[in-house]
Amino acid sequence: MANYKYHILICGGTGCHASQSAQIKINFEQLIVEKNLVDDVQIVETGCFGFCEKGPIVKMLPDNTFYTQVKPEDCKEIIEEHIIKGRKVERLLYLDPKSQEHKADSKHMGFYKKQLRIALRNCGFINPENIDEYIARDGYKALATVLEQNDPQATIDIIKKSGLRGRGGGGFPTGLKWEICSKNNADQKYMICNADEGDPGAFMDRSILEGDPHTIIEAMAIGGFCIGATKGLIYIRAEYPLAIHRLRVALDQAREYGLLGKNLFGTDFDFEIELRYGAGAFVCGEETALIHSMEGLRGEPTFKPPFPAQEGYLKKPSNVNNVETFANIPVIINKGWEWFSSIGTEKSKGTKVFALAGQINNVGLIEVPMGITLREVIYEIGGGIKGGKKFKAVQTGGPSGGCLTEKFLDTPIDYDNLIAAGSMMGSGGMIVMDETSCMVSVAKFYLEFTVEESCGKCSPCRIGNKRLHEILERITQGKGTMEDLDSLRNLAQVIKDTALCGLGQTSPNPVLSTIDNFWDEYVAHVVDHKCPAGQCKALKKYIIDPEKCIGCTACARVCPTNAITGTVKMPHEINQELCIKCGSCYEKCKFNAISIK
């Protein structure tokens, strides 16, 4: 076994893959052969480091140098300078925007300082396609311990005491969920992992599955033992081919070592896991719809009760948990429930992985202890608003959540506080918006998504959401009325009250949240026919300044609707009725005579 002196870790998450991190790995491998360093340098592809804004990431060990935005062409320099000559490649180091200093160690970066990686503990550290590295880092120890203790209720009690709550959005206490299922007797039970991750822009679960698939396998086996299930099912969306590949490799490796299959760790506990693929439906992230999809039926939810714990997959007691929830289980067993419950707030223990996106400098994946404030997340970890613009709102919970405004910046983030603020934790999407975001358009964007993804079974969601969307469309087109604003509120409330499943029950949240927090913006659209943020195209007015216009007719000639009139050398005029706001005249005018209001 080679005694490596250096490890080069390359981020192998989908984001960095898209920026050629696979090529970077190949280049490094070739170079170390060329330079005779094969026994000295280990090249490792790991999971997501989280700092996606600065990817592709390459981390040099043992000196812990964090290189950002690495290109395949940079590999030669890194090997020659860093490995051979021991000199860091300055230009690839992270430049702190405030201090303008290079930070080589990620621990000193604003992005990482306040993070606490528990669910992501192995991502960016181990090679996810090598079970040995997982084992070296205490992998499968929790499962062995649980099986050796052979007391399902005791393990359930540990999870209960830890305070772990479902990370998929519902926030239901995990230990309690396991306990309920364990009490229902049947000849076969199922442990199901919800890896559908349908929220647009969310990639927390993807990163965990790509970077540390074994943790899910181990956790499912532990859960299976606790509830009495010998079969596990992972429902993963087909749009995650890399995660599927890594899971398949991990499952095979676990089976080879006897960590999956019959008589695990010499006990009489059997556990096997099967993969099932989604087919592009957000609604199949709802647990009953997910179960029906796996049964080969139309992916529609059914009313609860009966809950899956009583009648789930194939009508047998089943327990559905989210990927991130599972990722916390092995470490709770290994480090103890007291340790876990010492992190976070009183009712929300542990950490949460968020996908930080939007108009923020440091876009990426972060894991923070519950109780951290939004201000810390946005300004310290996130590095503040891009371009120095003003913060307007942050959307949490994806299409099921709401907007949090400036007055919530110092609210500690946890399940209950977010709900009290009119939003919800959701699965962890966090979209930051600045003054150029139109909140009506934001609500409309989310409605577009839920209208497309509604299964169509129940009337309020199928028809109600469509009507909500149509009203929002009218408002953004400048054709809304004050009655429309009342309609929005009433309709949104009824849909929330009567929809059959979580999708319909939460889809009006963006509307209600934005209309409550940004009422003036809605009124401006309706009464003044103006979009204060300047985003709604139909409400933009292109106006020619007669003082500046010299009548060159250049704009009139490019106008696709012949909306510009005027004689040569005389100031021209734009007919607002005909104008389709394409902006061609604005682009064409060399005299800055056209302005957008």
Next chain:
Amino acid sequence: MEKIKSLADLKKKREDLQSNLKLRELGDNVDNLIQVKVAMATCGIASGAKQVMEVIINECNKRNLPVVVTQTGCMGYCYAEPTVEVKKPGQEAVVFGYITPAKAEELVNKYLAGNELLDGIIPVNYEKIDNK
């Protein structure tokens, strides 16, 4: 492929594999570790610095010392090769010259494990960007 059939099996496997990841575990904590740099430019290699580096690494592993060993380019003390720079947390870096493999062992046992300095210390005569 040997199957893992008990917690004891798992523990044994883990021990075997932990050394592979040691480098990364250390990397997480670099600031609190002793950083050792072995000059590995042409004169260094010519005078056997590669072997010196191996000795240092092995000895440190044997004694489980919290040390991070890397190679570096020419430090400039070509007359005293092989040279080794040792920076303990919170202390200034010290450069040792004329480190043979035998002396390397001594360096580990005396200075890295304990606090005893060796002969042959080279005074630092230039500043590096890192320390700014």
Next chain:
Amino acid sequence: MDTIKLNIDNREVEVEKGTTILKAAQKLGIDIPTLCHFELNGLNVHNKPGGCRICVVEVVKDFNGRPRRNLAPACVTECVPDMVVRTNSIRVINSRKTVLELILSDHPNDCLQCAKSGSCELQNLAIRLGVREIPYKGEQSSYSMEVSPSIVRDMNKCVMCRRCETVCNEYQSVGALSAINRGFPAVVSTAFDQHLTESSCVFCGQCVAVCPVGALTEVDHTNRLIRDIANPNKKVVVQVAPAVRVALGEEFGMKPGSIVTGKLTAALKQLGFDYVFDTDWSADLTIMEEGTELIGRLTKYLAGDKSVKIPLMTSCCPAWVNFFEKQFPQLREYPSSAKSPQEMFGAIVKSYFADKINTKREDMICVSVMPCLAKKFECERDEFKTNGNPEVDYSISTRELARLIKISNIDFNNLEDVAFDSPLGESTGAAVIFGATGGVMEAAVRTAYEVITGKTLPKIDFTELRGLEGVREATVHVQDGLDLKLAVVYGLSNARKMLEQIERGESPYHAIEVMACPGGCIDGGGQPYHHGDADIVKARWEAIYQADKNMPIRKSHENPSIQAIYKEFLGEPCSHKSHELLHTTYFDRKKSIENE
């Protein structure tokens, strides 16, 4: 049985564990409106998706002592001890009305022209909840209308109640209909939205029977009939099925289960038919043919011939014939080769009777009044045409007849009873029980017994063959060495079970009767809408057996008119002439994706 006490609208009620809020409320006389919910008690049809959200109620105190966050659907929510429910708080009324307004906002606003106007459950809801405007106007679904031989599909009216899907998949196991698309464009349709005739549809018409709105209705032949009756150059003959006479009265406000045979015949006469005959007559004929066939097969079988197809299965239900041709064509030698009474009638009318009245076949129009929609499809079968001229030109349903009677200003309730015409109008009690599940089997046994034993039946009522369970079996002791093992099923999912059993070589029966519709033809796709009230179907069922009791002759082979037709024309049952006119063959109409 455990009971639960709960409080609905400030009133206490005690119910069995597992009862839904809807049923508990009904016990208190509280009528919570529903739309998608459909339950035909005792007849194996249940639809409970909990999707329309019309029946939502407020649960002020739930199992955990706290109020439920959202409104709950009463039709599927089970009562819990000490539950407190409000069915008419302002929150509930506002929500219910808004949900209805939403449904109406995606529904064509053409009540006055809709085939379901007057018996539409959505219309009734709008009336009941006092809808005066549709506040949420927007895009509406636009599918094209589709016409097949029996069923008209206008999916713009679909409210996604899923009743048709449930009936087609669970009750019939045909699987022609299912929800397609997602979200707003979601609708119930065929696979790949193909034409109904291309799908596995058997035209049983149960989807039409359960559809609450005008999305699924029957093909309407009334205008064609009015034109044909008005045509002086055509002789128009009508035959009426047994199940029609115990249900038609409902369309005129009469009590369910009223036997209106006499008024029915009078109305048909007044409508202007040249001859008013009775399908019951040809039902007797069917018993002669099929009974003889059964005895023939049995004799061979009991003598040791293992190649003969036993059990014999009835073949008068056209939806059932479609079913086995499309899904089990390999077993198509088991059903009887006898045609259905409708088609036997047509064959006799256009040959024997046309000659008798000196009319050319092409100048004769034979129309049937059926409780069934599959009969419309049956008329169009190529094998039931001679030189392109159909034996039965077309079939109208009980509902269409009622409309025709109303269009013609006939005061049905005050008509004086009139008898059927001769010679094809005389029938027996054995014929009229064809309308109920088990009736065909009982009629066959009444005749077979006497033919085989040569003795008179000790008792005429074979009550062991009667009932409303979906699968019934009975053993009839005919004579020493002959105990007939019989099965009676309704619902094609039960027929499937019988066929699969035959395929495995495990069928213990000598004969099986199959009907597609719940309880038999009495709940056919063309009967007056019962909107889920199983008592109506039960009343019709009882009326059938009462009608049987009322008949002077109750065994098919004793029908003088039937005896005459054999003497004069056919010779004997299963003779060469009988085979030519009264028997048919079946086809392999299985569709598979590989073949296309």
